[in-house]
Amino acid sequence: MRHGLPSANEVLQEIEFGPPVKRLVFDTKGLTDWDSGLLTFLIKIARQTAQRKIVVVASNLPEGAQRLYKLATAVPEKTDTHKAPARMSLVARIGVAGVDFTRGTGETVAFLGEAALAFLRLLRGKAHFRRSDLWLTIQECGPQALPIVTLVSVLVGLIIAYMGAVQLEQFGAGIFVANLVGLGMARELGPMMTGILVAGRTGAAFAAQLGTMQVNEEIDAFKTLGITPMEFLVLPRMLALMLMMPLLTLYADLMGILGGAIVGVTMLDLGVVEYYEQTRNSLNLRHFSTGLFKSVVFGIVVAIAGCLRGIQSGRSASAVGQAATSAVVTSIVFIIVSSSILTIIYQQLGI
């Protein structure tokens, strides 16, 4: 049938530029079968002919098509339902982005304030959440992350050692690879790599969990019962990450040093004990503690970004996806920014 149907535009052009038309009749003699294409054609023609006051004679059409046509035109099109046009002028877009940004910043600050208050209540022993939730989250974001942290840290240690070895060997200072890897992992890369891994693993999971709870009205159920989601959902997650991040980071530091040692021993022909001694001499507790402090900060950043995006999530499947994406992006941005700030502060303080 479809190849037999003239395009609606052709017919309309004929009507517009041809001799004046009063009546429109359909010749359906050769019609054997029809589908929705016929109806969309009819509706398009009818809309134009109505404006030109042309009478449309529909009695030739198949009965089923006539009935469907009536059904489709029975309720007039609702005109106030159309959303605002998707394309806006540049100025309007800048304005909207500015308003969104201000609102977003406000929400974030409010969230941070609430989180801080919840933390104070926790310190006073008044916070209400289930200990079993805390343990479950600790299990999920700590021990279960070990395999990926192992893999990434060993390889990062290996890479730094390789790159350092090529340069340092030129001066016959290959042994200093141990210092390079040890300091690099303990102060900067250990916490940062762990932070980014945890952001992708746990931050996204937090956002997806809370986002789905938002979709299912589970968060509303908490609120109507007077239990604040902040204490019940966010606090255990924040605590879990604050406890697990330093441990994971310490583990990552050691794995990175192990990766460096593999290169040192195999490529630079250093002795295992020699490498170990060199590492021990170059590192002290201060180096580790600066890195571990960073990792606690990253833990808080990831937990807050994940939970914030989850709670802000809209009530649809795609909104939950966006929340998870946004949680990871926000976490990584703030990890890098806070890491740089802390490094500068350490530098200024000489630690």
Next chain:
Amino acid sequence: MAEIRTQKDNPDVHIAVRDLTMAYGSFVVQRDLNFSIPRGEIFIIMGDSGCGKSTLLRHLVGLKGPARGQVLYGRTSFWDAELEEQERIKRRFGVLFQGGALWSSMTLSENIALPIEAYTALEVAEIRELVSYKLALVSLAGFEEFYPAEISGGMNKRAGLARAMALDPEILFFDEPSAGLDPISARRLDDLILELRDSLGTTVVVVTHELASIFTIGNDSVFLDSESKTIIASGDPRELRDESRNPKVHSFLTRGES
């Protein structure tokens, strides 16, 4: 056009809505809503899809603040009250959300025990007995250790009701209680609602467009209209069906027949 009965300031008014305007940003959903819900009544909020029934419920249960106007519980205006007062009011009501909204990471018994643990000083054993009793009320005895994902939608809803009743609330809110239930389960839920009102004197507020349920349980109602964005009728739904001269209300309550 509006058929709004004059509601005197009688002492038995449990919830009163005064000049309430609801809006999302600049988009007004409903404006100038005025009605009172008497103590011990089953009050229906009805209207066509998208008229803002559920939004009104969110205003009543303290999930969304009004653009203008007040929601009064007794003599206290909920949205003008201090946070602690709001929490105190909230503790006196239970809400059954559309899908049950059980916490999916907890078993049914944990779901129901959570509000009890939060607000009472009962012993673990006492809580367990209370949970079993609440589950038995909604004919889910024996399902204590199931997770919400392991039971059917209808059972989820009933378990949600058991949780809403956990703290023996004075007011129960239902968002589309019969949506997604088979006719018999829907009927049973209606019976349960009537039973709760009769035996406990609970005030019940139901958002629904299920006619069978509206006529079975409702003795007072408001009809929200999405076009004029306000209440176009109120009163006993059966009387509205038989007497309303508003064509919209009439055709809604008679399914467009006659």
